[in-house]
Amino acid sequence: MTTSFKLPLKKGSNIVGKWKNGLYRVERLLGEGANGKVYLVSKDWQWYALKIGASSIDLQSEINALKALAGEQTSSSPYLKDVDDWITPQGKEVPFYTMRYVKGMNMADYIAQHGTDWFPLLGLNLLRGIGELHRANWIFGDLKLENIIVGEYGDVDLIDFGGATPIGKGVKQFTEIYDRGYWNEGSRSADAAYDIFSFGVLCLQVFAPRKLAQLSKELLPQNRSAEQLLALVTDIPPLIPYRKWLELAFKGGFSHGKEAAAAWRAVAHQRKPAVKSKATPRWLKVMITISIISLSITASLYALDYAGLLR
Amino acid sequence: MKQILIITDGCSNVGMSPIVAAAHAKSEGITVNVVGVVDHGDLGEYGASEIHEIARAGGGLSRLVQAKELAQTVQMMTRKTVVQTIQLAVQRELQAVLGNDSIEALPPEKRGEVVKVMDELTETSTLQVALLIDASASMKPKFASVEESIQDLMLSLQAREGKSEIAVFHFPGSKQEDCVLDLAWTTQLKGVRSIFPKLHLSGTTPTGPAIMKVVEYFVQHSHSKDRSEMEGMLGDDVV
Numbered sequence: 001m002t003t004s005f006k007l008p009l010k011k012g013s014n015i016v017g018k019w020k021n022g023l024y025r026v027e028r029l030l031g032e033g034a035n036g037k038v039y040l041v042s043k044d045w046q047w048y049a050l051k052i053g054a055s056s057i058d059l060q061s062e063i064n065a066l067k068a069l070a071g072e073q074t075s076s077s078p079y080l081k082d083v084d085d086w087i088t089p090q091g092k093e094v095p096f097y098t099m100r101y102v103k104g105m106n107m108a109d110y111i112a113q114h115g116t117d118w119f120p121l122l123g124l125n126l127l128r129g130i131g132e133l134h135r136a137n138w139i140f141g142d143l144k145l146e147n148i149i150v151g152e153y154g155d156v157d158l159i160d161f162g163g164a165t166p167i168g169k170g171v172k173q174f175t176e177i178y179d180r181g182y183w184n185e186g187s188r189s190a191d192a193a194y195d196i197f198s199f200g201v202l203c204l205q206v207f208a209p210r211k212l213a214q215l216s217k218e219l220l221p222q223n224r225s226a227e228q229l230l231a232l233v234t235d236i237p238p239l240i241p242y243r244k245w246l247e248l249a250f251k252g253g254f255s256h257g258k259e260a261a262a263a264w265r266a267v268a269h270q271r272k273p274a275v276k277s278k279a280t281p282r283w284l285k286v287m288i289t290i291s292i293i294s295l296s297i298t299a300s301l302y303a304l305d306y307a308g309l310l311r
Numbered sequence: 312m313k314q315i316l317i318i319t320d321g322c323s324n325v326g327m328s329p330i331v332a333a334a335h336a337k338s339e340g341i342t343v344n345v346v347g348v349v350d351h352g353d354l355g356e357y358g359a360s361e362i363h364e365i366a367r368a369g370g371g372l373s374r375l376v377q378a379k380e381l382a383q384t385v386q387m388m389t390r391k392t393v394v395q396t397i398q399l400a401v402q403r404e405l406q407a408v409l410g411n412d413s414i415e416a417l418p419p420e421k422r423g424e425v426v427k428v429m430d431e432l433t434e435t436s437t438l439q440v441a442l443l444i445d446a447s448a449s450m451k452p453k454f455a456s457v458e459e460s461i462q463d464l465m466l467s468l469q470a471r472e473g474k475s476e477i478a479v480f481h482f483p484g485s486k487q488e489d490c491v492l493d494l495a496w497t498t499q500l501k502g503v504r505s506i507f508p509k510l511h512l513s514g515t516t517p518t519g520p521a522i523m524k525v526v527e528y529f530v531q532h533s534h535s536k537d538r539s540e541m542e543g544m545l546g547d548d549v550v
Contacts, residue, residue: 019418056415057398060426067423083419093415169434170470176383181466188470221382221459 007052007088009039015050015096017084024050024098031146033160034173035059040101047103048081049159052096056085058162059095061172065164066097069136102159104151108206116238118154119206120268123242125156127199127264131257133164134192141165141190142173143198145205165190177201177216183224186252193252196260200249204229207236226250241267312396312438313341315525316385317365318457319445320348322358323518326489329361332522333369339526342396343369344388348453350378365518378456382463389440389464390433397432401425435473439496440464441525446481448512458506465500474498478528482521485511489520496532 009015013026024041031038036053053059066080081098088094104110111119126148133140140147142163149157163173171179171188178198180186185197204212211232219228229250233239239246245260245267247253254260315336323329333343347354347362354362359375366373371392376384402413405425414422442464444450444457461479468475476498482490493506500506 056422057394057426057429060419060422061430063419064423064427064430085415085419095415095419169472170467181463188467190470217379220455221462 007037007094009037009052015041015052015086017082017096018087018093019084020082022082022084022098024048026050031160033147033162035062035162036096038160041098043098047101048098049101050096050098051160052086052094054094056095059097062162062164063097065138065161066099068166069133069138069161069164099159102149102151102157104149104155104157106145107148107150107156107202108145108209110150110154111206119238120264121154122150122156123199123203124261124264124268125154126158127196127257127261129156129158129257130192130195130199131261133158134167134195134257137167138164139167139171139190139192139195140198141171141195142175142178143195143202144175144178145202148202167191174198177205177212180252182216183226183229183250184222185226185250192256192260193254195257196249196254197252199260200246201229203239203242203246204232204236207239208232211235312393312436313339313529314371314389314392314438314440315341315343315369315443315522315529316389316440317343317345317443317445317518317522318348318381318385318460319345319362319516319518320350320354320358320450320453321445321447321516322355322361323516325483325515325517325520327519327523329518329522330364330368332519332526333365336522336526337368337370339530341369341526341529342371342392343522344371344392345369345373346381346384346388347373347375348378348381348450348456349375350453351449365522378453381453381456381460385442385460385464386467389438390467393436393438394429394433397429397436401429401432434471437474438468438471439476439478439529440468441478441480441529443490443521443525444479444481444507445516445518446483446507446510446512447516448514451512454507454510461506462500469499479506480521480525480528481507481510482524483513483515483517485513489517490524492528 009026011026011028015024015026022043024043027040027042029037030040030049035055035058036051038049038051041048041050063080063083070080081100083097085093085095107122130140140158140163147158147160149159151157163171165172167190169190171190171194176182178201180194180197181188215228215232230247233243233246245263249260336343343366345362345366347359362375363373372388374384374388405414414425417425442461465477468477476496478492478496479494480490480492484491
């Protein structure tokens with residue numbers, strides 16, 4: 001297939017727009033999506049993320065999605081800055097577009113560095129971002145770890161809109177393990193619940209990537225299900241308060257990102273006192289359990305005795 | 312729009328050249344895609360180059376993958392081919408109207424409009440995909456993956472707005488037939504527990520003759536009544 005895109009762009013290379021003459025200096029490669037590569041570039045002392053692709057049609061389709069979202073004035077619109085073509089030194093014409101550059105790291109790394117306390121907030125911010133897309137009648141589609149950037153103080157940004165799809169159409173781009181259809185939990189038609197399902201898988205991916213990979217590898221296709229995903233939650237303490245929420249997410253129980261965010265928020269806020277009250281030591285719990293059991297045995301013996309059944 | 316998707320793990324060894332057969336398919340307006348499953352390594356260099364040649368002659372794509380990547384690959388190739396077919400047709404229209412050689416010659420703003428139309432066509436055009444599965448003995452351990460990939464393809468196609476149908480064939484048949492129809496044109500696989508019940512995997516690989524049979528099937532079952540306006544616009548040689 002001709003999707004792979006080989007174009008070595010070294011630090012210091014210049015990219016010049018054919019139509020608008022914008023001059024961008026390449027700093028480094030930021031990442032790679034299905035439709036092209038994303039570079040960190042500078043222009044007039046400003047940083048931008050520049051996406052450059054082999055197919056002008058695939059890239060343009062992504063640009064259209066970004067424009068449609070920007071038109072709706074959603075704060076998560078990734079701030080499309082410039083769209084142009086570049087004629088490479090080899091004479092090849094390649095399309096590119098630039099976006100706001102978001103400095104940050106991937107969600108799993110962020111949590112590893114700053115602690116699981118951040119997780120509820122990251123989840124909430126992400127769900128709100130998705131909710132804004134839903135309000136504009138789009139879904140993100142290819143929601144996964146690689147397409148999310150966490151900035152300072154838990155700011156969350158969506159990057160790579162290659163999977164963005166208008167609600168009601170077939171999801172344009174997806175990643176198997178995050179896909180509702182792959183887990184036999186519904187269609188690949190774009191609806192808000194599709195994104196929220198992927199968000200649920202993302203939670204597992206953040207805390208138990210190996211177990212998730214193992215699960216998808218071992219299960220027969222017809223046995224993949226929400227129940228199997230939920231079974232993983234039991235071993236992930238930060239997710240246990242969200243078990244109910246995740247069940248709804250995997251079962252299509254939320255019909256809008258906003259609704260999902262509100263439910264998430266409710267869990268995040270009620271969770272705090274529960275954390276503080278974990279002071280009950282385990283030995284004490286065991287003792288209490290034993291005394292309850294012995295008490296009930298004694299009580300029932302008395303009851304039986306009273307009823308005259310032991311004689 | 313018509314596509315044949317071949318899943319094989321080896322070289323053809325009986326009957327007419329599969330490359331010629333693929334060229335026939337193309338001349339009937341059918342795109343031929345080929346996936347080579349490389350799991351146990353009996354494909355070889357010759358087999359790999361044959362796979363690429365079949366796809367080239369059939370105007371389609373080719374890929375060599377592990378069995379576990381089949382579902383993702385089949386689904387993606389089908390989609391890519393739809394996009395490409397639309398792209399070719401639109402590009403031809405543009406050339407006729409504007410004298411431009413490609414969509415890249417349009418300034419980015421205009422390009423946006425054209426691509427919007429193309430995306431719409433990609434989503435709404437009617438589509439028929441005939442899957443042609445190599446049932447030679449070496450394919451046996453890969454059949455679970457093949458079946459999964461067909462189910463998965465149906466799932467993706469059902470999400471499209473346009474009518475999408477698949478048919479499934481395997482080759483060769485147990486009684487020396489070049490190819491056997493397992494599943495006639497259908498828009499859903501609900502209730503189909505197994506597409507290949509009691510398959511007798513045989514030794515030969517008559518890829519070329521099997522392709523010709525599938526082309527015939529397309530010709531016999533072409534839905535002239537189903538042709539939408541959009542397909543008229545795309546022109547006879549494309550759809």
